[in-house]
Amino acid sequence: MFAALCTLSLAVPLFGPRPGAAVAGVVLLGAYVITDGPLFDLLAYPGDYNDSRLYGLITFVLAGVALGLMATAASMPIAVFIGTILLVGYGNLGEQLVRLRTDDAVARVATFCLAATGAAVVGQTVTHSVTANAAASALPVIVFLAASGALLAALLRDVLLRSDDPIVVLSVGLLLWLLAELEPAIGTGEIAVALAVTVAFGYASYALETASIAGMLTGVLLGLLTVVLGGYGWFAVLISFFAIGGLSTKFRYDRKEALGVAEDNNGARGSGNVLGNAAVALAAVLGYAASDAGFLPREPELFLFAFAGSIATAMSDTLSSEIGSVFETPRLITTLEPVDPGTDGGVTWQGELAGIVGAGVVAGITYGLFPEIGPLGAVVIVAAGIVGMTVDSLLGATLEGSLLGNQSVNFLATLSGALACALLVLSFAMLG
Template identity: 40%
Template sequence: MGEAGDLAAAVGVTGLFAALAYLLRMVSAGGAAGGMVVGTLVYASLGAPGFAVLALFVVGGSLLTRLGYERKRRSGTAEARGGRRGAKNALANGGVAVACALLSALTPFREAFSAAFVAALGAAFADTAESEVGQLYGGRPRLVTTFEPVRPGTDGAVSLPGTLAGLAAAGLTAALGALLGLVEGAAVPVAVAAFCGTLVDSLIGARLPRLGNGLTNAAGTLAAALAALLLLGVVR
């Protein structure tokens, strides 16, 4: 298939997925549009394997957001708009992954940047898992910087159930990346890098709560991508 065919396949598959996500109320109209951009670039750069890792984050994150939604809504910690993600969320969580996908396709360092891509999405998925599971089952979380008890939903708050969920999400993303050939022999370092990204996310949230979720999430995914490159020996 030529470049035009590859692009047509990317647009077609991503458009179908975005429409389905919108109909299932996983994303808002803006989220579907933002996801369309992210998904098309990922598919065009890394093909079906890259898109599958992205889909894991989108579907898995949406299911976790809906888990116990009414309970989270009553406590004031639930995502707005019924849990539907918007364009800002798609770009904040997927922007770094898109950059890694493009660098994988356009530079000689395909394997390294495809691993960084998986790590970035693993961090985004792990962060969602930590937040959604922690708010339900984490009891009274603690601030990551001082370990003082804080209200659920506080920026930079961590809990044991949430942390374990984050580890599982990071590991699952890395395992899928390995299964699909995006992470060759480096699933463990990539999972570690993804989890490190969530730690950076929590530290920034605790230190700079006014920065906002979007920038904090982007910083966490960037930290995960850089950690993957460092652990794989690309960045020294």
């Protein structure tokens, strides 16, 4: 039923915004007046029974109306609006059908993504066809938008409640609007390879228990955006952090458990941890694409250094904590007093050395893949990683636990590493 209701969004490209608004009005009226009976039971979210009102359906339709207004009154492509609505509706249908046969979480998530991607591709293609859009996106771009939206929707549905579908609709619609404006240039073979590579790495992280399902989805989405908007060199830098950082979590895991400093969930990192370490890198990728498309005045290469600085920080911080935590008693970075293992802001010389090596690994990979980095740029990336690692320890010793959580500290540390790298590059450019 929800999939059928989502299909009604095609009234906008087929007949225009006014008939589309009328259809939405009829659905809203019906959702308001139906308070019991079989139809109510069919459409009700669990919380709707408390008030005998289909608030879940009402808010879902209102979220669709909000996107529809953006598509008709703003510059959001109508194809993005249609693709988003169908994506959520049919993705949910596919997931529920699989749920009848298996409780396997990966199977349900995979089916949601496949059904959602297929529905979004069909919806965008039909919209371009019936509106005779001369600037219609090519099929590879349509697939890229559909797959990105499906991954984000699956991620949000994993960390939120099923009744939060309105949030999913708005979030997916805004992301796809942004990606459509960037007009990525990608071919059929390129999008096929990008999806295969990122999904393979994502599933490997889950199979090796270095990421939860939410962490896997986050990693695949970040990887796909990085490949398409940046390139495989950017992806190689990103995946080096996920691979080495994930394996470092397993380093002497029993010893970490005994000390009480081991990551929860057997070391599998969730979406919060992945985003805390990679959100700045994603922003740098988007900045690079926007700059390359002419939306930002800065040189695109500056965002490459910001990206490398943030990844160097994430790698340094992860290795310093995961490797340093199993050695001798750490000392608080602000006072150098001995503290218990796992204390926020506690450092060891072994951990600091591991962090420097981690920054060096990122700098080496970046230097090898991007000729524009140069030897001086590689040194700057190492320095930025050390700066970010130190900021992480300082924030841990002063603000973590009282004002900031662990993921916020990770975000601010990677941001400091990115800014340090970009500012150092600008400074050297002005001097030279």
